[in-house]
Amino acid sequence: GGRMWILGWLGMVSLCLGAAWAVPAKDRRKAEKPKADLALYENLDLDNYDLALDNYGEILDLSNYEELYDYSDLAPKIEVGTLAPRPKDPQTLPNLGATAETPKLQPPSTAGPIHPAPIPVQGLPSCLLCLCIGTSVYCDDADLEHIPALPPETTYLYARFNRIGAVRAGDFTGLKKLKRIDLSSNSISWADVDAFRLLPSLQELILPENRLTALPELPHSIVRLDARLNRIPSAGLRPEAFRDLKQLQFLHLSDNQLDFIPAPLPESLRSLHLQNNNIQTMHEDTFCDSQDHSQVRRALEDIRLDGNPINLSLFPDAYFCLPRLPTGRF
Numbered sequence: 001g002g003r004m005w006i007l008g009w010l011g012m013v014s015l016c017l018g019a020a021w022a023v024p025a026k027d028r029r030k031a032e033k034p035k036a037d038l039a040l041y042e043n044l045d046l047d048n049y050d051l052a053l054d055n056y057g058e059i060l061d062l063s064n065y066e067e068l069y070d071y072s073d074l075a076p077k078i079e080v081g082t083l084a085p086r087p088k089d090p091q092t093l094p095n096l097g098a099t100a101e102t103p104k105l106q107p108p109s110t111a112g113p114i115h116p117a118p119i120p121v122q123g124l125p126s127c128l129l130c131l132c133i134g135t136s137v138y139c140d141d142a143d144l145e146h147i148p149a150l151p152p153e154t155t156y157l158y159a160r161f162n163r164i165g166a167v168r169a170g171d172f173t174g175l176k177k178l179k180r181i182d183l184s185s186n187s188i189s190w191a192d193v194d195a196f197r198l199l200p201s202l203q204e205l206i207l208p209e210n211r212l213t214a215l216p217e218l219p220h221s222i223v224r225l226d227a228r229l230n231r232i233p234s235a236g237l238r239p240e241a242f243r244d245l246k247q248l249q250f251l252h253l254s255d256n257q258l259d260f261i262p263a264p265l266p267e268s269l270r271s272l273h274l275q276n277n278n279i280q281t282m283h284e285d286t287f288c289d290s291q292d293h294s295q296v297r298r299a300l301e302d303i304r305l306d307g308n309p310i311n312l313s314l315f316p317d318a319y320f321c322l323p324r325l326p327t328g329r330f
Contacts, residue, residue, distance in 0.1 A: 126150050130159075135177070147171040150178075160184040167191035167216075172199055182206040191216040203247075215241065224250040228273070234259040242266060253277070254304065261286050261305075270299045275327075276307035288321035295321040303327065 126132070126148040130139035135155035139148065144162040155177050164183060169192040172178060179201050188210040196202060197217040205218065208228040214236035215227060222245055232253065242248060242262060249270045253262075258277040263286045265272065284290045287297065305312065305328035313330040 150175060154178055156180045156182075158182045159186070162186050164188055167195040169194045171195060175199060177201055180204040180206070183210070185209040187211055189213065193217050208252075212236075217241075218245060220245060221247055223247050226250070226252045227256070228252050229255045232256040232258065234262070237262050240264060242269075249299075254307075265300075267297065268299065271302040272300065273302075273304045274308070275304045279305065279308040279310050281310060282315055282318060284315060284318050286318055288318065290317065293320065296323075297321045298323055 126137055126139065129142055129144070129148055130137050132138075132151065135151075135153050137150055137154050137157050137159075139157070139159040139162065141161040142159075144159060144164055146164055147157075147159060147167065150157065150172070152174055154175055156179060160182055161184070164186040165188060167183070167188060167190075172181075172195065176199075178199050180203065181196070182204075184206055185208070188207065189212065191212070191214075193216050195216050196205060197219055199219050200221060202219050202221055203223040204226075205222060205224070206226045207230070208226055210227075210230050212227060212230040212232055215232060215238075217238065218225065218241075225248065233256070237258075242251065243264045243266065245266050246268055248266050249268055251265075251269060251271070252273040254273045254275045254277070256277055258274060258279060260279055261272075261274060261282050263283065265287070287300065287303075289295050301323050303322070303326035305326045308328065310328065311330065312326060312328045319325055
């Protein structure tokens with residue numbers, strides 16, 4: 001009986017102690033936490049705290065840092081793009097087996113000034129002043145005073161809006177493939193007789209808005225001649241200058257000082273612009289053969305004579321072979 005009483009008493013004591021411990025646990029933790037925090041800061045010497053690379057490993061133990069947190073939900077998502085990676089050229093990859101040497105700096109020389117190496121022009125100086133694309137050379141608005149030396153394969157030359165004053169005989173020597181020369185809006189006052197005559201492939205010669213007083217001799221391959229807005233009188237044209245140009249289709253000499261229509265004109269001619277000159281009269285054979293009334297010049301459809309003092313109605317027999325009448329004052 002005494003043993004049973006002891007066991008019962010111990011059970012009552014354990015129940016009372018368990019209840020007493022459980023009820024104030026929350027309040028006890030609140031009371032003990034400030035004490036623990038104060039004890040932590042009391043032992044921490046903030047005056048002498050120095051976190052350097054030498055003692056970084058002693059103060060922070062990162063050996064099991066990744067085990068404390070689960071970063072599976074925060075892992076970055078990798079998006080696959082649609083562009084393929086750039087191919088690697090094995091010749092451009094560095095040789096990892098070789099050790100790169102640090103370049104040695106050379107002390108400055110006091111022997112004299114160092115001149116930069118000359119730029120090789122490879123015989124094409126125009127491509128340093130102008131823009132060369134394929135066989136075309138563009139020298140527009142380049143402040144040129146003369147025609148530069150051109151590559152031998154040049155086919156088209158554009159040198160507009162410059163200050164070129166003359167065209168010399170040797171400016172186009174050897175350019176057998178040159179088809180078009182455009183020298184619009186320069187200051188050209190004269191051109192050598194052989195400046196263009198020896199170009200076997202020249203088809204278009206564009207010379208408007210210059211100061212020409214005479215036309216040089218043209219090659220037989222010419223198709224288009226544009227010399228508008230110059231100062232060319234009739235005396236500045238060679239006699240029968242266009243008769244043998246069997247390929248000529250466009251002859252534009254408006255806004256000059258011509259006194260008469262430059263005849264004879266080749267049968268190939270399609271467009272003749274002579275407006276704003278000083279033409280006062282014409283011959284009946286200027287366009288048609290007065291002895292052959294069956295003649296028909298179907299190609300010559302565009303004749304401009306407006307702006308001249310000539311009265312076209314005074315020459316009614318001069319147009320019978322033409323597909324249409326010239327433009328001008330009747």
